Amino acid sequence: MKKKLRIPLVRSAKMAALKRNSERRAKSCFLVVIFFAIFACMLVTEVFYVEEEKWREEKFLSMFSFGDDSSVDRFDPLSSRVARELARVRDEDMSLSSNESKRMELTYNKLMLDSEDFWQKVSHTKDKFFVYSAYYDDRRSKWVRVIAAARTRLADKVLCQFTFSDGRVPVTVTGINRLIRENWNLKFSAYFILCPIKQPNMPVPSHVSIIRQGSIEIGNKIAVRDNKKTFKKPDGIAVCIKPLHYEYNKVKNLIEFIELNRILGVNHFVLYNHTVGSEVGCILQKYIIEGIVTVLPWQLDIVSQKEIRTEGLFASLNDCLYRTMYRFRYVLMIDLDEYIIPHKNLSLALLLAQLIKKNPDRTGAFSFQNAFFYLQWPNDTASAALPYKLLTLQKTIRKTKFHAHKQRSKCIVIPDRVVEMGNHFVWEFLAGKTMMNIPPDMGFLHHYRVCEFGGNDCVNTTHVVDRRAYAWRNALVEAVALRLRLLQPVCQNILPFMTE
DSSP: OHHHHHHHHHHHHHHHHHHHHHHHHHHHHHHHHHHHHHHHHHHHHHHHHHHHHHHHHHHHHHTTOOOSOTTSOOSOOOOHHHHHHHHHHHHHOOSSOHHHHHHHHHHHHHHGGGGGOOOEEOTTOSSOOEEEEEEEEOSSSOEEEEEEEEESSSOOOEEEEEEOTTOOOOEEEEOEEEEOSOOTTOSEEEEEEEEEOOSTTOOOOSEEEEEETTOOOOOOOEEEEOHHHHOSSOOSEEEEOOOBOSSBOOHHHHHHHHHHHHHTTOOEEEEEESOBOHHHHHHHHHHHHTTSEEEEEOOOOSOBTTTBSTTTHHHHHHHHHHHHTTTOSEEEEOOTTEEEEESSSSSHHHHHHHHHTTSTTTEEEEEEOEEEEETTSOOOGGGGGSSSOOHHHHOOEEESSOOOTTSSOEEEEOGGGEEEEOSSSEEEEOTTOEEEEEOTTTEEEEEEESOTTSSSGGGGSOEEEOOGGGGGHHHHHHHHHHHHHHHTTTOTTOHHHHTO
């Protein structure tokens, strides 16, 4: 009897054990399922967040692109952290109305039409040969004038192949290599390549390609700009500035230069970016969006100062001449440490309006003599109380003697009357046009720099105090303060530069 009772008890114990094991397995499976479900949710959330952040960054950074050609080096890209901060500020900034935002976007898009120009290679040449931009020029004959850089002597002969927007058959003509005169006898020089338009009734080409004679390979394609058609009447004042290089990052100097020239009546600035620092890059982005500045890529694969003068300075000056032609009435050709300061007028616009009346039909440019304001001389005592250490308000001692015209002088040109621009004077005008030399009592070039021959001997030269820049002191300080308020949300590291 006991044996019969033990058998059901054993079976009952086994069943209970099996049930407990089954429940444990079910709980374990449930926990595993819950774990993977939580992990999957975290993964999906993370991927979605990262992708959204990436999309926001790419969308915002795309505002600052220089075109669709990813093979060309553009502005130094912003870091991801800065890009996210910029996107956040942009989303949160409700100070601009929708109409103002649309206006800024349209202005930016219009300015970015300049972005398709960059240095391109001419294939199979004996040595380096690059082309940058092209302009239709019908002032003497009908040409497409190409800005280029090649060997100073014995550069390859080339052909120009025109293509047209209406789909007609391309036309090939023989190009003429025209050496730009200032080259400092270095191995490479800036050039004009003149591509004649001889066929009757031929429209202005949409693009031109420069091909080495004897070669069939086309390694470049440049948009042809017809500024005379695009801009109906030149108006306003622009400034052309040589390529920014050596990771240029002088925040204070750049802001002061732009803001003081704007006070003097300048409407627009054209700069060429070889290399700039991150802070200056950020500042330029803001100026671009506001329509104040155009920045063009300038990565020329020729060694500066050893093979060509200052990153192809003379190519940039002449590109800027033709780029601003028919668009602006007057153009200043100066550097970032130079200011053409009127001494009897409160603006360049008033000065130029007065000067052009003296010889309106023959004047093609105005030459302003150079005066050095050496940085080694002591600061103006009044500048110590100012909130920012601005160069033009600190340095008010200048060399008494002016340089002669054509020696360190700088020019304001009427672009459509000039054929070839040099650094200190015009090399070639249209027939019948000439230079007007401006006496220093009307205005001259304020040039802020260290002693030009090294050392500190320059401080012993005869000098005078010249506080003319203080005529715009209050306006300049206010303009710089306003600019900093606009820049601080997006360029957070610039304030230390303003007190150096």
